[in-house]
Amino acid sequence: MKYSSDRKKNLIFLILVLCLGLSSTSYGEQKFEVDVDIGFDGYIKPDEATPVWIEVKNNFKDIEGKIQILEQNKYGKKNYYIAHSKDINIAKGSTKIIDMECTFNRNNLLYVRILDKNDNVVFRKIVKYLRMSRPDGIFMGILSEETDSLRYLSKTYRYSMNYSGTGSKKSFFEIAQLNDKMPENYRILNMFQVIVINNYDSEKLNIKQQEALKEWIESGGLLILGTGPNYQKTLSGLDNISFLDVVGIKEININKFGNDKSLRLIDTVLNEGEKIFIEDNEGLELYHKKLGKGNIIITGFDMGISPFKDWDKKDEFMNEVINKYLNVDITTYDDDSPMMGTHRFDDIVSYLPYNLLPSVKSILIILILFILLVGPINYFILKRIDKRELLWITIPIIVIIFYAVIYFLGFKTRLRQPIANNISIVKVDNEAKIAQVRTKSGIMGFKNGDWDVAFNKENGIETQERKDYDVIQRFADGEIITEYYSDKDNHIIFKKAGILDVKTILIDKEMKIKDKIVSDIKIKDGKLVGTINNASDLKLEDIVIFYGSKYKKLGSFKEGELSKKFEMNINNSKVIKDWYSIIVSLYGNRNYRYQKTKDEVENILNNNTKRDILEAVFGSKESVINKNRFFMLAWSRSQLEDSIRINGKEVKNIDRNLVLIPLNIKYQKGEKVSIPYGVLYPEIEDNHNMHLDRNNMILYGEGYAVFRFKPQYNINLSSMTIDTDISRNNTKREIYIYNYNKKEWEKWDEANITIDSSNMNKYYRINEGTLIKIDPKNDMEIFIPTFEVKGVIK
Numbered sequence: 001m002k003y004s005s006d007r008k009k010n011l012i013f014l015i016l017v018l019c020l021g022l023s024s025t026s027y028g029e030q031k032f033e034v035d036v037d038i039g040f041d042g043y044i045k046p047d048e049a050t051p052v053w054i055e056v057k058n059n060f061k062d063i064e065g066k067i068q069i070l071e072q073n074k075y076g077k078k079n080y081y082i083a084h085s086k087d088i089n090i091a092k093g094s095t096k097i098i099d100m101e102c103t104f105n106r107n108n109l110l111y112v113r114i115l116d117k118n119d120n121v122v123f124r125k126i127v128k129y130l131r132m133s134r135p136d137g138i139f140m141g142i143l144s145e146e147t148d149s150l151r152y153l154s155k156t157y158r159y160s161m162n163y164s165g166t167g168s169k170k171s172f173f174e175i176a177q178l179n180d181k182m183p184e185n186y187r188i189l190n191m192f193q194v195i196v197i198n199n200y201d202s203e204k205l206n207i208k209q210q211e212a213l214k215e216w217i218e219s220g221g222l223l224i225l226g227t228g229p230n231y232q233k234t235l236s237g238l239d240n241i242s243f244l245d246v247v248g249i250k251e252i253n254i255n256k257f258g259n260d261k262s263l264r265l266i267d268t269v270l271n272e273g274e275k276i277f278i279e280d281n282e283g284l285e286l287y288h289k290k291l292g293k294g295n296i297i298i299t300g301f302d303m304g305i306s307p308f309k310d311w312d313k314k315d316e317f318m319n320e321v322i323n324k325y326l327n328v329d330i331t332t333y334d335d336d337s338p339m340m341g342t343h344r345f346d347d348i349v350s351y352l353p354y355n356l357l358p359s360v361k362s363i364l365i366i367l368i369l370f371i372l373l374v375g376p377i378n379y380f381i382l383k384r385i386d387k388r389e390l391l392w393i394t395i396p397i398i399v400i401i402f403y404a405v406i407y408f409l410g411f412k413t414r415l416r417q418p419i420a421n422n423i424s425i426v427k428v429d430n431e432a433k434i435a436q437v438r439t440k441s442g443i444m445g446f447k448n449g450d451w452d453v454a455f456n457k458e459n460g461i462e463t464q465e466r467k468d469y470d471v472i473q474r475f476a477d478g479e480i481i482t483e484y485y486s487d488k489d490n491h492i493i494f495k496k497a498g499i500l501d502v503k504t505i506l507i508d509k510e511m512k513i514k515d516k517i518v519s520d521i522k523i524k525d526g527k528l529v530g531t532i533n534n535a536s537d538l539k540l541e542d543i544v545i546f547y548g549s550k551y552k553k554l555g556s557f558k559e560g561e562l563s564k565k566f567e568m569n570i571n572n573s574k575v576i577k578d579w580y581s582i583i584v585s586l587y588g589n590r591n592y593r594y595q596k597t598k599d600e601v602e603n604i605l606n607n608n609t610k611r612d613i614l615e616a617v618f619g620s621k622e623s624v625i626n627k628n629r630f631f632m633l634a635w636s637r638s639q640l641e642d643s644i645r646i647n648g649k650e651v652k653n654i655d656r657n658l659v660l661i662p663l664n665i666k667y668q669k670g671e672k673v674s675i676p677y678g679v680l681y682p683e684i685e686d687n688h689n690m691h692l693d694r695n696n697m698i699l700y701g702e703g704y705a706v707f708r709f710k711p712q713y714n715i716n717l718s719s720m721t722i723d724t725d726i727s728r729n730n731t732k733r734e735i736y737i738y739n740y741n742k743k744e745w746e747k748w749d750e751a752n753i754t755i756d757s758s759n760m761n762k763y764y765r766i767n768e769g770t771l772i773k774i775d776p777k778n779d780m781e782i783f784i785p786t787f788e789v790k791g792v793i794k
Contacts, residue, residue: 030059031058031059031060031122031123032056032057032058032059032060032114032122032123033056033057033059034054034055034056034057034112034114034123034125035054035055036052036053036054036055036069036110036112036127036128037052037053037054037055038050038051038052038053038102038110038127038128038130039051040139040141040176040177040178040181040191041175041176041177043133043137043139043174043176043191044104044130044131044132044133045132045133045135045137045139045191046104046105046106046132046133046135047103047104047105047135047462048103048188048190048191049101049102049103049185049187049188049190049460050101050102050103050104050188050191051099051100051101051181051183051188052069052084052099052100052101052102053097053098053099053100053181054067054069054097054098054099054100054112055095055096055097055098056088056090056095056096056097056098056114057094057095058090058091058092058093058094058095058096059092059093060092060122060123061092062090062091062092063088063089063090063114063116063122064088064089064116064117065087065088065114065115065116065117065118065119065122066085066086066087066088066114066115066485067085067086067088067098067112067113067114067115068083068084068085068111068112068113068114068115069083069084069100069102069110069111069112069127070082070083070084070110070111070112070113070480071083071084071104071108071109071110071130072108072109072110072111073108075469075472077477078472078475078476078477078478079477079478080472080475080477080478080479080480080481081111081478081479081480081481082480082481082482082483082484083480083482083483083484083485084100084102084483084484085483085484085485085486086098086100086485086486086487087486087487088114100486101185101188101486102484103462104130104132106132107129107130107131107132108129108130109126109129109130110126110127110128110129110130111124111125111126111127112124112125112127113125133174136171137171137174138158138171138172138173138174138193139173139174139175139176139191139192139193139194140153140154140156140173140174140175140176140192140193140194140195140196141176141177141178141189141192141194141195141196142175142176142177142178142195142196142197142198143177143178143179143182143195143196143197143198143200143202144177144179144196144197144198144199144200144304145179145199145200145201146199146304147177147179149199149303149304149305149309150175150196150198150303150304151175152309152314152315152318153173153175153196153315153318154172154173154174154175155172155315155319156172156173156315156318156319156322157171157172157173157319158171158173158323158326173193173194176192178195179200182205182209182212182213183209183212184206184208184209184212185212186211186212186213186214186215186216186219187460187508188212189212189213189216189221190216190219192216192221193221193222193326193327194221194222194223194224194322194326195213195216195221195222195223195224196223196224196225196226196303197223197224197225197226197234197238198224198225198226198230198234198302198303198304199226199230199233199234199302199304199305200233200234201233201236201237202233202234202235202236202237202238203236203237204237205237205238210237210238210240210241211240213238213241214240214241214291215510216294217241217291217292217294217295217296218291218292218293218294218429218434219292219293219294219436220292220293220294220327221294221327222294222295222297222322222325222326222327223241223294223295223296223297224297224298224299224303224321224322225238225242225296225297225298225299226299226301226302226303226304227246227266227298227299227300227301227302228249228263228264228265228266228299228300228301228302228305229249229264229302229305230302231246231249231266232246241291241296242298243270243271243272243273243287243289243296243298244268244269244270244271244272244273244287244298245268245269245271246266246267246268247267247268247269248266248267249264249265249266249267250264250265250266250267251263251264251265252265252283254283254284254307256281256311256313257307257308257310257311258311258312261306261307262307263283263284263301263307263308264301264302265285265300265301266285266300266301268287268300270287272289273287273288273289273290273296274287274288274289275287275288276288278317278320278321278324279320279766281317284299284300284301284308284317285299285300285301286298286299286300286321287300288325292429292434293327293429294327295325295327297321297325299321303318320767323767324766324767325713344612344613344615344616345423345440345612345613345616346440346504347612348421348423348442348609348612348613348656349421349422349423349440349441349442349502349504350421350442350502350504351421352419352421352444366402366405369402370398370402373398373402374395374398374399378391378394378395378398379391382394417649417650417651417652418443418444418445418446418447418646418649418651418652419442419443419444419446419651419652419653419654420441420442420443420444420641420644420651420652420653420654421441421442421443421444421502421654422439422440422441422442422640422641422653422654422655422656423439423440423613423656423657423658424437424438424439424440424640424641424655424656424657424658425437425438425439425617425657425658425660426511426538426636426640426657426658426659426660427660427661428513428517428659428660428661430513430516430517430518430661433512433513433514433515433516434510434511434512434513435510435511435512435513435659436508436510436511437507437508437509437510437511437640438506438507438508439506439507439508439509439640439641440504440505440506441504441505441506441507441641441644442502442503442504443502443503443504443505443644443646443651444501444502445494445497445499445501445503445646445647446499447497447499447646447647448497448498448499449496449497450493450494450495450496450497450647451493451494451497451503451646451647452491452493452646452647452648453491453492453493453494453503453505453644453645453646454489454490454491454644454645454646454648455489455490455491455492455507455642455644456489456490456509456642456643457486457488457489457490458509458510459490459507459508459509459641459642460507460508460509461484461490461492461505461506461507461508462505462506463482463492463503463504463505463506471496471498471501474496475495475496479495480495481494481495481496482494482495483495492505507641509640509641509642511640513536514535514536514537515533515535515536516533516535517532517533517534517535517536517538517540517632517661518530518531518532518533518632518661518663519531519532519533519563520666521663521664521665521666522665522666523570523665526569526570526571527567527568527569527570528545528547528566528567528568528570528665529565529566529567529568530565530566531563531564531565531566532545532554532563532564532565532566532632533562533563534557534561534562534563535562537638538634538636538638538657538659539557539636539637539638540556540557540634540635540636540659541555541556541557541634541635541636541637542555542556542610542634542635543555543556543557543564543632543633543634544586544632544633544634545566545568545632545663546629546630546631546632546633547568547570547629547630547679548570548629548630548676548677548678548679549577549582549629549678550568550569550570550571551582551586552566552568553586554566570676571676578696578697578698579614579615579618579619579694579696579697580615580696583611583614583615583618586610586614587607587608587610587611587614588607590608590611604637604654604656605635605637605656609656610635613656613658614633614658617658617660618694619693619694620694628662628679628680628681629678629679629680629681630662630663630664630665630679631660631661631662631663632659632660632661632663633658633659633660633661634658634659634661635656635657635658635659636655636657636659637655637656637657638655638657639653639655640655640657641653641655667793668793669793669794670792670793671792671793672718672790672791672792673715673789673790673791673792673793674788674789674790675711675712675788675789675790676788677723677786677787677788678786680711680712680786680787680789681697681784681786682707682708682709682772682784682785682786682787683707683708683710684699684705684706684707684708684784685706685707685708685771686705686706686773687699687703687705687706688703688704688705689701689702689703689704690703690704690705690782697783697784698781698782698783698784699781699782699784700780700781700782701780702780704773704774704775704776705773705774705782706771706772706773706774707771707772707773707774707784707785708768708769708770708771709722709755709769709770709771709772709787710768710769710770711789711791712789714793714794715789715791715792715793715794716791716792716793716794717755717760717764717789717790717791718756718757718790718791718792719754719755719756719757719789719790719791720754720755720756720764720770720787720788720789720790721752721753721754721755721787721788722752722753722754722755722770722772722785722786722787723751723752723785723786723787723788724748724751724752724753724772724774724785725751725752732776732777732778733774733775733776733777733782734747734774734775734777735747735748735749735753735772735773735774735775736748736772736773736774736775737753737763737770737771737772737773738763738770738771738772738773739762739763740762740763740764740765740768741761741762742762745773748772753770753772755770772785
């Protein structure tokens with residue numbers, strides 16, 4: 001009985017221990033209460049900087065360490081992780097909100113975890129399965145104290161016609177509220193095509209948020225500001241972008257609203273910009289100003305209160321406003337690789353320039369000396385002293401000595417410093433005096449182990465995450481292969497890197513330009529006449545001006561030279577050269593000769609390299625030159641990237657920069673203009689089973705394509721002639737033009753299509769332009785048409 005009693009005591013004790021353990025585990029799960037919010041109202045776009053907010057309540061103990069978002073990926077049966085990390089210091093009993101920036105490129109299972117200062121995991125839980133929005137989705141952000149009153153804006157859309165039949169299809173805006181989530185980094189705002197601020201106290205925006213909003217507009221965004229009786233609240237904190245003075249409020253009655261309420265409008269003095277109206281809506285006053293590549297619209301009324309809010313046509317009206325100034329590329333449906341994703345760029349940044357390698361002459365001398373020493377000289381000396389039995393000692397010693405010499409020559413002379421091998425595309429906006437710089441960098445650390453690559457905090461960085469199976473095999477199940485880490489700088493930590501690895505990184509930054517690079521350009525006596533200045537920090541070489549198929553080489557800026565004048569003949573020829581032909585005429589055919597001159601070998605910007613970069617850029621849908629063939633390009637070797645460090649050591653930058661500057665001719669308001677063939681190109685609105693070759697400007701396949709023809713935004717169209725005969729070899733093609741009145745396609749049998757006052761009402765709309773469908777039938781090839789425009793400057 002005693003034995004049985006002891007067993008009962010032991011059993012009770014064991015149960016108590018288990019209960020304590022379970023209660024401890026349960027308590028442990030509540031050490032931290034963590035909520036994670038990703039994106040804007042749940043919207044997350046792939047490959048765009050995405051805000052992440054993490055609210056942490058600490059019930060455990062004082063913690064100094066870091067917090068992480070982990071993306072789970074799979075390789076075979078193994079899980080591996082990409083980490084996004086930030087420092088955290090949170091006292092017991094307190095609550096903190098940590099904001100982070102992450103870039104996601106695929107749907108993944110996400111975890112959040114907290115680590116102490118010794119990298120011990122003290123908390124971990126599943127966040128969610130990340131499902132991203134469509135890459136071609138369009139988004140509108142709203143700042144308003146009455147967001148629900150603006151929900152009707154979700155009915156606005158980007159124009160898009162359905163060309164497989166009749167009628168129309170519409171890409172509607174997704175609405176996201178920004179009130180408590182306005183970022184301080186304009187790159188995060190790039191998710192949005194439109195931002196609306198209406199009945200919102202803009203003084204709540206701090207200086208960084210105001211600057212982010214301005215930079216977002218300058219990079220191409222459309223901002224709409226509602227005023228009316230709440231104008232002071234909306235405009236008070238936006239002095240950096242507001243362009244009018246309000247002197248009071250006026251009231252008018254608009255019959256179309258269908259009620260007796262008067263509309264309260266601001267009474268203004270316009271300092272800059274222009275006053276505009278949407279057709280047949282003269283009473284609804286609007287004010288417009290272009291800022292950089294983007295636009296600001298100020299409505300004279302509040303968009304969220306009566307009588308405008310109750311108007312049954314309000315969403316149609318706002319749709320006209322948005323589409324008039326929306327700076328969004330029409331989807332081209334082509335399958336071209338992104339410019340920075342091309343294998344040409346990968347090849348260039350993945351190899352060391354010859355001038356950084358030990359010279360062939362030095363290596364040959366060392367090898368000859370080695371052969372002589374280890375062979376005849378060593379043998380002769382030992383024979384003379386009658387010590388040939390020492391060969392087994394002297395040969396290893398000589399080998400070790402020469403190994404050390406070669407190692408010193410290779411890695412302790414030219415390769416003792418890590419390298420960033422860069423290609424940068426620099427898009428200059430002269431009006432805003434800024435340049436958007438996108439760099440592909442091949443990082444070479446020359447070290448086994450973790451590489452901590454540190455960048456300037458202001459730069460946007462991301463790796464090109466590729467499934468490099470040789471690298472992934474270095475890791476065990478559950479390990480982190482790459483960590484994005486943010487403190488005073490941005491870091492990417494590559495785990496278990498190899499001595500010969502090359503890590504490719506994309507870097508985005510904005511660079512201020514001291515002064516305009518291009519001065520006024522005018523047309524005089526049938527010639528383009530202008531001046532190229534260079535008060536920037538860029539040393540420009542090999543400058544070329546393009547106008548349609550014509551180009552003019554201006555050479556390089558000499559030391560101390562600040563400007564170059566040029567004249568360029570222009571004409572109205574319909575013969576348009578493709579980009580490939582132009583590249584050949586500029587830099588010759590690619591040189592595959594085995595024997596190259598010393599200059600060719602050591603020049604990091606030789607003609608072959610320029611060809612590779614230009615073909616990638618001209619063939620890319622990202623390029624600014626595909627819409628307008630009036631631009632300047634130049635090359636530069638100036639260092640653009642701020643200090644990059646690998647494990648605390650400064651890298652050596654190797655820079656190849658292509659500078660692109662869209663050009664404009666200075667016209668006066670009311671002046672008549674004529675833009676010849678080859679300067680403007682149509683947008684590809686619908687591409688049905690066709691593939692786009694941008695370098696040759698050809699669509700090929702067994703489908704058809706629809707093109708949108710529009711003049712520049714600042715031109716009132718008088719006439720437009722579209723040359724469909726550029727499809728010169730395509731005798732079986734069928735051409736259709738869209739009739740807006742009948743809402744149907746009409747067959748067109750002539751080679752050219754002229755839009756003027758006689759038919760503009762049927763075939764042209766200000767926002768939509770003219771729509772042409774070309775069906776090549778069995779020939780499977782369409783040369784992209786070009787067009788000329790005549791009009792008057794607004």
